[in-house]
Amino acid sequence: MAFHVRGLRSLRVSPISPISKPTRSRLPLLASMSSDSERYSLPDQVARFARANEEKNTRFLDIDSVYDGSYLKGKRVVITGGNRGLGLATTRELVAQGAETIVICRSSTPELDEAGVTGIVEGVDVTDAEALAAAADEIMAKGGAIDILLNNAGYFYGPEENVLDDSLNFDEQLKQIDICAVAPLRVSSAFVNKGLFKEGGRIVIISSQAGSAAWRLVQNPEGGDYGHHMSRAACNIAGVLLAQELRSKGIAVGLLHPGFNKTGMTKKYEHIWEVEGAVDASVGAKRVLHETKAISMETTGLFINCEDGLEIPF
Numbered sequence: 001m002a003f004h005v006r007g008l009r010s011l012r013v014s015p016i017s018p019i020s021k022p023t024r025s026r027l028p029l030l031a032s033m034s035s036d037s038e039r040y041s042l043p044d045q046v047a048r049f050a051r052a053n054e055e056k057n058t059r060f061l062d063i064d065s066v067y068d069g070s071y072l073k074g075k076r077v078v079i080t081g082g083n084r085g086l087g088l089a090t091t092r093e094l095v096a097q098g099a100e101t102i103v104i105c106r107s108s109t110p111e112l113d114e115a116g117v118t119g120i121v122e123g124v125d126v127t128d129a130e131a132l133a134a135a136a137d138e139i140m141a142k143g144g145a146i147d148i149l150l151n152n153a154g155y156f157y158g159p160e161e162n163v164l165d166d167s168l169n170f171d172e173q174l175k176q177i178d179i180c181a182v183a184p185l186r187v188s189s190a191f192v193n194k195g196l197f198k199e200g201g202r203i204v205i206i207s208s209q210a211g212s213a214a215w216r217l218v219q220n221p222e223g224g225d226y227g228h229h230m231s232r233a234a235c236n237i238a239g240v241l242l243a244q245e246l247r248s249k250g251i252a253v254g255l256l257h258p259g260f261n262k263t264g265m266t267k268k269y270e271h272i273w274e275v276e277g278a279v280d281a282s283v284g285a286k287r288v289l290h291e292t293k294a295i296s297m298e299t300t301g302l303f304i305n306c307e308d309g310l311e312i313p314f
């Protein structure tokens with residue numbers, strides 16, 4: 001590892017080429033689509049996975065059939081929450097593809113320490129604007145501007161929340177909104193204002209299908225789970241506004257649902273992992289990085305399901 005803010009070792013700076021134009025533009029594709037079913041992913045997760053199996057949809061079932069992470073070689077990428085779960089898997093994949101990878105986290109793990117990253121900026125909570133500004137300074141000082149920011153850190157309160165059994169937890173709702181909605185904006189804002197993006201930089205916000213109000217009609221026929229869904233809906237509106245504001249800077253923003261991944265966060269849903277198509281986080285990481293490649297000024301502000309590459313309605 002080249003730098004670690006708590007216990008600095010050595011600093012490696014690789015030559016970096018500007019991010020190449022994405023090979024795929026989504027807009028012409030969307031314009032030519034005739035129906036919502038071609039444009040939008042399916043809200044029913046069981047039916048979505050069953051359809052993918054029926055259609056032998058290799059894009060969905062075998063990400064290796066389409067994924068090419070070579071665009072990441074030599075790119076300087078920052079990821080939040082890369083110490084475990086999907087973030088750790090994405091970090092490992094970034095390193096495997098030759099990206100100069102810097103992780104921002106609260107505390108490292110033995111797995112992250114072994115991942116071969118360029119830097120770890122530890123002791124940073126994504127709810128702490130001062131710590132994020134200092135992290136941005138540190139990253140700029142130790143290697144300069146970046147190509148991609150991946151906002152991955154997130155939090156999902158355990159118990160279900162319902163009005164009718166009086167189980168709402170307002171503190172937990174605000175905590176989820178702080179971490180899942182305000183934090184991606186907080187991190188992105190710190191990086192933009194510190195001039196940390198190279199020309200053509202991209203911001204990825206790992207959101208969740210949970211933020212789609214339209215999909216609640218199918219996925220939550222009885223309502224509930226307020227804090228989680230509210231936090232991702234707020235995350236999505238922040239992402240759309242950020243995409244609009246950063247057009248003038250040429251920074252593209254992508255909102256990505258990473259699919260259903262077998263991580264600590266979804267352990268409570270272990271009983272439905274297989275029927276709903278949950279995947280190992282290493283697969284989820286490739287799906288995320290496949291869709292990250294497609295983020296451009298033509299697609300900025302779209303909300304994409306990384307399972308099938310289709311849009312999710314807000």
Ligand SMILES: NC(=O)c1ccc[n+]([C@@H]2O[C@H](COP(=O)([O-])OP(=O)(O)OC[C@H]3O[C@@H](n4cnc5c(N)ncnc54)[C@H](OP(=O)(O)O)[C@@H]3O)[C@@H](O)[C@H]2O)c1
Nearest residue numbers: 081084085086106125126152153154208260261263264265
């Ligand atoms: N797994 C899925 O199926 C799924 C589906 C939809 C969306 N997502 C989203 O994908 C992302 C990764 O999920 P995951 O499954 O890997 O979750 P996870 O296993 O629970 O990991 C969450 C990560 O976020 C970090 N984090 C949480 N609160 C933080 C804070 N206040 N400051 C800094 N870091 C913080 C955690 O760090 P600590 O170790 O310090 O706690 C950890 O690295 C999340 O944004 C999640 O909402 C996941």
